[in-house]
Amino acid sequence: MSKADLILASLDGFDAARFWTKVTVRQDGCWEWTGARNRDGYGVFGCKGQMLRAPRVAFALSRGRPPKAIVLHNCDNPECVRPWCLEDGDQRQNMADARARGRALGTRKRVLSDAQVGEIKALLAKGVMSNRAIARQFSVSPSLITHIKKGRVHR
Numbered sequence: 001m002s003k004a005d006l007i008l009a010s011l012d013g014f015d016a017a018r019f020w021t022k023v024t025v026r027q028d029g030c031w032e033w034t035g036a037r038n039r040d041g042y043g044v045f046g047c048k049g050q051m052l053r054a055p056r057v058a059f060a061l062s063r064g065r066p067p068k069a070i071v072l073h074n075c076d077n078p079e080c081v082r083p084w085c086l087e088d089g090d091q092r093q094n095m096a097d098a099r100a101r102g103r104a105l106g107t108r109k110r111v112l113s114d115a116q117v118g119e120i121k122a123l124l125a126k127g128v129m130s131n132r133a134i135a136r137q138f139s140v141s142p143s144l145i146t147h148i149k150k151g152r153v154h155r
């Protein structure tokens with residue numbers, strides 16, 4: 001465990017109180033960190049001499065343990081600290097998700113909503129419908145379904 005993770009594993013009620021007072025609820029439901037930011041613009045929480053990334057602290061406080069690897073955001077807002085928006089993930093999964101979204105949504109026009117991409121992924125995971133049948137249902141090309149399946153980026 002890294003030094004930062006050791007601190008995350010031993011956060012106490014005092015740290016929690018200090019952390020959550022620097023969080024506000026946004027209109028879209030996500031929680032925004034209003035505390036310090038590092039040079040790269042990421043929200044950080046200073047604790048026991050370390051600058052901890054705010055979403056990792058929120059994860060640790062709500063789960064009682066540090067994240068296994070990186071923290072994924074199911075709301076697509078990488079700075080969000082709302083516990084229900086945070087998931088355990090590894091780097092590979094995160095990149096595959098980002099690629100699938102990039103391909104499905106395109107850079108100009110949103111062909112599919114995030115929810116629809118989620119539905120397509122669920123259908124693919126079940127394996128009961130062909131790519132062509134799924135494509136027809138969502139009025140997109142079968143190759144787009146293949147891209148979502150493989151998590152490929154294509155700009």
Ligand SMILES: [Zn+2]
Nearest residue numbers: 030075080085
């Ligand atoms: Zn969120």
